[in-house]
Amino acid sequence: MAHNGNLWIPEALLGRWRIVEMDNWDLDAIELVGPGYIEFRRDGAGEFSFICVTGELDCRPEQHNGRDGFGFSWEGFDEGDPVSGRGWAVPSVDGGVDGYLTFHLGDESGFRAVPFEDSATESRG
Numbered sequence: 001m002a003h004n005g006n007l008w009i010p011e012a013l014l015g016r017w018r019i020v021e022m023d024n025w026d027l028d029a030i031e032l033v034g035p036g037y038i039e040f041r042r043d044g045a046g047e048f049s050f051i052c053v054t055g056e057l058d059c060r061p062e063q064h065n066g067r068d069g070f071g072f073s074w075e076g077f078d079e080g081d082p083v084s085g086r087g088w089a090v091p092s093v094d095g096g097v098d099g100y101l102t103f104h105l106g107d108e109s110g111f112r113a114v115p116f117e118d119s120a121t122e123s124r125g
Helices: none
Strands: 002-004 007-009 015-022 037-040 045-050 053-064 067-078 081-091 097-103 108-115
Touching: 015 045, 037 053, 037 108, 045 067, 053 081, 067 097
Parallel strands: none
Antiparallel strands: 002 007, 015 037, 015 108, 037 045, 045 053, 053 067, 067 081, 081 097, 097 108
């Protein structure tokens, strides 16, 4: 991990990742308005988009299952309605990202993401 002010950054998670799998929605739903993605930036911010949901992330380093990753809160929109929630993400053993996303008082789902350059040939599921 690298240090950015008071924030330790899990380097393996930095960048934009294509969401290819979610527990609650299939790939057609995830990519309803474009490729689903989640992005983590060096400054501890980030964003995601899937189906008709977009969100901005506020990330903090956390460990899940013994792996260094991010925990985050998020705020955004679902078909134009304000929504918020929490989640986490960790590097997977095969170079992707595993995580979990919750909506405040609503749905929750695990997710799997891969580097965008690998997603054209990925067929996980």
